[in-house]
Amino acid sequence: MSILKNRTDRSTPEECKIFIRPVRDVIDIIGGKWRLPILTALSFKSHRFKELQTQIEGITPRMLSQELKDLELHDIIHRKVYTSNGAVEYSLTVYGKSLDTILEMMRSWGVDHRKRIINK
DSSP states (O other), rough: HHHHHHTTTOOHHHHHHHHHHHHHHHHHHOTTTTTTHHHHHHHHHEEEEHHHHHSSSTTHHHHHHHHHHHHHHHTEEEEEETTTTEEEEEEOHHHHHHTHHHHHHHHHHHHHHHHHHHHO
């Protein structure tokens, strides 16, 4: 990480907190068992609730609903209700799409890590 390369071993606790706080904020918003899979699914295209539930194996409707509400509160996803048929569709907001680079880096690291572990 380029921001950490210039750090020395003599960082103060206050300087360390400056780096930890934003990372903690990210973990609070996208961390957990279900949020990253939800965000990954929505990074490909918009989905209806049932489509998300089908794609994210093991998630209960109640948990999916709660996670979607929380992500909507953080302006990461948008919930669109079609009044004609009552269908609901979820998509990433422009702000939510700013996570695409992070998600791609995590996916790439995960692929490399899986190869490394399998080849040991």
